Amino acid sequence: MTQCNHGLMQAFKLVKKVQENEKTTTMWLDGNLENATPGQYVMAWLPDVGEKPFSLHSATPLALTICAVGPVSRAITALNSGDTLWIRGPLGKGFSLTGKKHLLVGGGYGAAPLSYLADEALKRGDQVVTCLGAASAKDLMLIDELTRLGATVHVTTDDGSFGTQGLVTAVVLEQIETDKPDCLYACGPTGMLMALWDICQAHKIPVQLSFEALTRCGLGLCGACELDETLCARLGLPSGWLVCHDGPVARLNLQN
Template identity: 55%
Template sequence: MENERARSLVFDRPLTHAQPGQYLMAWLPEVGEKPFSIAGSDPLKITVVAVGPVSQALCQLKIGERVWVRGPLGSGYQPGGRRHLLVGGGYGAAPLFYLAQTLLARGEEVQVCLGARGQADLMLVSAFESAGCRTRITTDDGSAGEKGLVTQAVQAAIETFSPDTVYACGPVPMLVAVARLCEEKSINCQLSWEALIRCGMGLCGSCELDPEICQQTGVPQGWLTCKDGPVFQKNNQNSLS
């Protein structure tokens, strides 16, 4: 269990060529299919929050029961530079921990900002800390870490850590705020968007990002989360580091 509503499922085999930030479609017969961020590739790992029929059924699986997966899908994070700031809102921490492990294995510097509504909604704090990441925590209600929004911690980290690239995953308002902050500071950022993904192939259009959000963040109009994303690279310098 990652917290009261989330658990990680570890499979008995790897998902070859998966990258941090990509996702897969998990299917249970007679239940349905849903997208999940890849939280690890060798062995394959996904973190599931029990909020609907598919996720609830996945959380109730016993060791040895089968899950059908389709993936890896979409575009993942593309590390730039050697100093990396990871920003997770709520359950957005799961794919970022996979990214942190990848970057740390390369001998690069990683700091993390995690925000949530309250202490019960935080994920993987001890995992990031145990991996060696300097971790800043914020909660809306002040039950853990600093009281306030995670962007407060991001601003402080930018001032003290001077990251080459910021990587974020979480709710849309958080991603918009991170995009604006990075633009102001001329720091490249990579944003992982959550959307209603049905087909995973760019056919149905259900995951097209809202035009207003595109305008606010620099994402091209008509951008499909499942095919063009879920990660969007926003270049706020002349070129990526």
């Protein structure tokens, strides 16, 4: 790892790649990201290719779980051991562990930040239950890692090719009714997040939701990542809430 002279981008070397599923790879890098918390993100830059935001899979050492969906993520996941990836961050506000019983929910590649969060909670001796949902078995990831860390893992797929057939929210509801968590943490598609918000409202559970948005400056200046105002209103967030700066994690209802 090399600290650049202007303190902006840190150049990391790729140590190891772990294929999580057909499109998703965890990139383990050769240094630590200081002062990071689960749910925060970094901007990863490849010169001549571009720069995109990715949540942290781990901070010590730094690892990013990246789904190859566009030119930048495809180029990054095509790197080989010893290649350099430039990182700026950690950026934004992450999750804050609340209570002792944690329910983690990941939709698709939204599972990416959850093993870091699970690891932090399990290190405290807390209980962690994880519900992962995906379209199909080939879209699932991190099941083995979460299990190995000591989390209970429930899995759903839309097509029933793995785990329970159906939406992850159904399993979440069952889990809440069986053993009410102190807080729910989720990352995934906005529709899933809003469904979880409704469930948590109904069951009076504090909830922390990690949103995805088009991120350009990553500094809260350009306005590109503004969360839709109707969502802000539903969630009780101020209008003009910026995913890159105020989030990506919205910590909601912590007082209830």
